[in-house]
Amino acid sequence: MSDYNFAYLDEQTKRMIRRAILKALAVPGYQVPFASREMPMPYGWGTGGVQVSAACLVPEDRLKVIDQGADDTTNAVSIRRFFEKTAGVATTTKTTEATLIQTRHRIPEEPLTRDQILVYQVPIPEPLRFLEPRETETRKMHSLEEYGLVHVKLYEDIARHGQIATSYAYPVKVEGRYVMDPSPIPKFDNPKLESEAIQLFGAGREQRIYALPPYCHVVSLDFEDHPFVASKADHACDLCGSNSTYLDEVIVDDAGGRMFVCSDTDYCEGRRAAGHLGRLAAPLGQENAA
């Protein structure tokens, strides 16, 4: 293997992180402070998620890393290589085969199962941060359940834009108690927060871990007359033809040409392999034929 301890972190650190994770699972949505370590990557590149993953990994695990839905972007590739090197675990890009998935900004389209763990990279764990800058005050608001301010933000959205314009990091209430920032996932993914899998959130710079245990009740906040809508671009995927996935808009030329493709690359490839074809797709294996 290598000269690293299994999964890079020393055993005492992993123990400390596991204790934080257990507490987070016991109090869903509560932000547990932990002694975040320096990781060999910059803040903002998933130092929190990597530490949570490292504390959860066992040698038998099969790891998948997602960055904005894709398996082949810089962040995903570098973290996957990091754990290949330091933990020697098997890796995969298939959602269904993975036992531990670290993700940034997306939840896989494929429903997760009870023997999977989903680890989120979180930049700012505090859902009230941009409404109330004082940490002392936000902690008090959480402990006293004073969440009127979150609705002030949504009110401002409607007053200004005619609808709730918050489209990512959409605040949710967990088990009727804590308001939680689901990390910057699109609000399209919010309904998927109620899942069979364990969901762990790690914020490295802010030194917080929080969690959603399986089957946890998660409600997206809204108004009675402006209910929550899990919105997406009103198109079908141009590669696999799916109508029900979250789409990325890709500019393809400088004459206004564009295409919409699934942001979850694994799901999209799976559908194309099964024979589904979108508007602009060539059958798999013939992409370079023309």
Next chain:
Amino acid sequence: MTPLLQVKGLTKRYGARIGCTAVNFDLFPGEVMGIVGESGSGKSTLLNCLAGHLEADAGSVVFDTRAEGPRDLRAMSEPERRMLSRTDWAFVHQNPRDGLRMGVSAGGNVGERLMAVGARHYGGIRAQALDWLDRVEIDADRIDDRPTAFSGGMQQRLQIARNLVTGPRLVFMDEPTGGLDVSVQARLLDLLRGLVREMGLSAVIVTHDLAVVRLLAHRLMVMKSGQVVEAGLTDQVLDDPQHGYTQLLVSSVLQV
């Protein structure tokens, strides 16, 4: 009749210095109490102790709560006290910037208290905000403007609307007309007097402006060096001051 607020022996010290000492008074429903005195006499300290912003060192403040009758505020838990200050109480700051959220529109400012106590209907919140903007004479088309775009007098009126929207029973005001020019002051005082009558509010008003208490307050307390030196009906105290300091205060009002 049960007093809305009973204050007994309230004392606050800053180390060896006295903030206010041994303050006693009762405030009955619908009554407006004025507190006057020079700068540094302990008026604001007293007000902040009453409103729970400062921890008093001794004495008791008993508030007649809606649900459970008279309760000592100092023995109350913090969540209960904060709930009170969002529903049954209002606090109008001297500087509207302290009492408003400057980055949030006027409608959002008025609606914040409603949302804090559980209102979840956008249309309903907006309708109530519009109603209150109208009552404090702010045009309906300014509802989506931020307070930064408002004049000082408008900001102060917006602060009052934001505080009164949940129908509080007790209002604390710290120099509500300070820093406003005279004509705006007169309009604000008119408005306040109307609202106090109409809603049957009780209020504690701290000010150094004797004209304000003459207009608004039923009863008056005069403070000096942290102590109440004279108390009584407003007109009685102002027309026939007994204590030397009160006499000085009344005689130093500028006549036009």
